Amino acid sequence: MNALERRLSLDQQFATLGSQISALQRQYADIAAERNKLAPIEAFPPELLVEVFSHLPELPMIAVMHVCRRWHQVCVGASSLWTTVECEKEWDSRAIDLATRYSGSRLVSLRAARLESLPSHASLQLRALAPKLCELHLSTKDTDRAVLAAAVTDIELPRLHKLELWSAHLAGGEDDSDEDESLMVSLAIPAIRQLSLERVSLQLEPYVGIISLTKLSLRHCPSVLPHTLLRVLNGCPALTEFGLTHSLAEPQDPADRVPALPDVHLALLEDFYLEEDDTHVGVIADHLSIPPECNIYLDIGPTHVDLAVECLRFARRIVDRAHSDSLVFDVVVISSLNDGTYIVEVGAEASNDRGNVLKQIQGYVPDEEDIPAPIIPFVEALWLPTIEALVLGQIEDLAREPEEWVSIFDAMPTIQTISFQEPDAVVDWLDILTALIPHTLARVKKIDLPISDSAGMDGLVASLVAFLKAFRAARRRKLSCLILTRRRIAPASPGLNSSQHSLLAKLVTHLEVEEDDSDSESSDSEDHSE
Structure with missing residues (x-):
């Protein structure tokens, strides 16, 4: 047999083996399908499969739909599986299209959070889904605010009851500056119950009288006129949560500067958040009462x-x-x-x-x-x-006139406890308090101060003794309680010696020396980790 005949013979053998392999694969597939039909899960009724699929963290089309034809048909036919769409950082066009197609008459919740970008076709998808939307959350980078506003402007959302539109500097953290102009959008949301906006403003006038509103949060939306806000609040008797952060605006029209303002009583309000630095908050306060x-x-x-x-x-x-x-x-x-x-x-x-x-x-x-x-x-x-309690921290400049310090402490006549945040400021504060004793601090009963190192212990004790003696002379009684909290540092401080302890104990009714191990524990843990 020459080489050509040998080659043709081998080709024929390859073809025969290929046919046999294909036949075996078909036979294997038939047997596998028959075996799968006998699996316990195949006996599950569709209703039970839907219940199982509903507990998956994502829409079933991610994986379950492609397991087999039966599961695909179950997923497509179960509208309850398509009522929630969640996408993080990237707009999921396929998931939104499938939810629009298979959710039937059910309401849909869409949450698109921390989007790096918003595609131009997002507006078309939102408009197609709008009649079914009951909850909508959109948050994008600050650079995409214009795209976000364009995507939602003039959309009619007749069944929407929760709306969150946020625009922030996602990459570098939130920027709380109010210098940026927020974008204005217009929406038809007659059934809204919860409204939360950040750097994306709505014209509030159309929402005057929406009695279903239970939550209103405005963050960095600097276009809210005080009188408009009061009118909106006056029409929201069911409001339980209200937040306002750097959103009050100066009226531009002279006619808006002194409007007739309603007195608003939010009888059901449970949580009130305010972060403002504008004098118009006074206008709000004059006309707003809460339970x-x-x-x-x-x-x-x-x-x-x-x-x-x-x-x-x-x-x-x-x-x-x-x-x-x-x-x-x-x-x-x-x-x-x-x-x-x-x-x-x-x-x-x-x-x-x-x-x-x-x-x-x-x-x-x-x-x-x-x-x-x-x-x-x-x-x-x-x-x-x-x-009742006064905490004195680190003050860079304590050089004030004695009369000024007296006025400050006279405004707090019921002080009973004085404590100190920083050991380095204790001596300066004690000298000031000693000078004030004849004029104020009448009800002080307890002093709590930190001690940290032995180098300055003599000066601290001297200032403390001067204060306690002046207190006893002016008040005709000893200080009720003195607590010294010793902060352990390396090298460890010996703290008070016996003579210092004895001297202080004679000047107070009760003396305690406590150990604060927080610093040492932190240091030990760092050393151990190293």
Whole structure:
């Protein structure tokens, strides 16, 4: 047999083997299909399969639809499996198209979060899905705000009850600057219940009188006129949550500057969030009342002293109106930042029958042209006659006239406990307090201060002894309690010696020396990790 004949013979053998392999594969597939039909899951009725598929984290078309023809038919025929579409960072056009096609008459919830970009055809898909949408969340990068606004503008969403439109600097973190103009969009959402906007503003006038609204949150939407907001709130008797962050605007039309403002009472309000630095908050406060059981979150960070005082007075009017005499402040912190900015932080609890709590109020006191900003207006603007605990932090410049310090502490006549945040500032504060004892601090019973190293212990003890002696002479009694919290550092500080301990013990009714191991534990853990 020559080479050609040998080659033809081998080709024929290959062809025969190929036919046999194909036949075996068909036979294998038939047997596998027959075996699969006998599997327990194949006996599941479609209703049970739908229940199983509904617990999958994503739409079934991701994987389940392509397992077999029966599962594909089950998924396509079950509209309940297509009521939620979620996509992260990328717009999922296929999932949205399938939800539009297979959801039937059911309502659909669409959540597209932290999108890197929004395609131009997103508007067409949203319009096709609009009659079915009940919830819509869209959040994009700040650079895509125009695309976001174009995608939703003039869409009719007749059944939408929850809308969240957010635009933020996703890559580098949120930018809280209010200098950027927010984009204005127009939407028809007559059934809306929860509305949350960030840097994407709506014309609020069409929503006056939407009584179904239960939540309203406006963040960095600087186009809200105070009188328009009050009219919207006045038409929302069912509102339970209201948040306003850097969104109040200055009226441009002189006719809008002094409109007739309604008095608004939000009887069902449960949570009230406010972060504003504009004097128009006073207008809101004059016409807004909330129930005593409402939780209040206030964060006030102005850039001008006068605005800060106005914001704090606004807070006082709001809370006074809600809580009356039940509000009692329990701690105030006075300190300063490295740039010389004074900070006044106040924590409070409103103790009435329902145990309400004022969650947060902060007022920031800036400097102006190297002249320390007056703390007194801030102290007077707050409810400090009820204060019981005072925390003294690190103050860069304590050079104030004695009369000024007396005025500050006189505004807090009920102080019973004084504590210190920074060991380095204790001696300076003690010298100031010693000079104030004849004039104020009448109810102080307890001093809690940190000690950290032995090098400055003699000076600290000397200042503390001077304070305690002056206190005993002016008040005709000893200080009730002195707590020294020893912060352990490396090398470890020996703390008070026996003679210092004995001297201090004679000047107070009760002396405690405590150990604060937090620093050492942190150091030990770092060493161990290394």
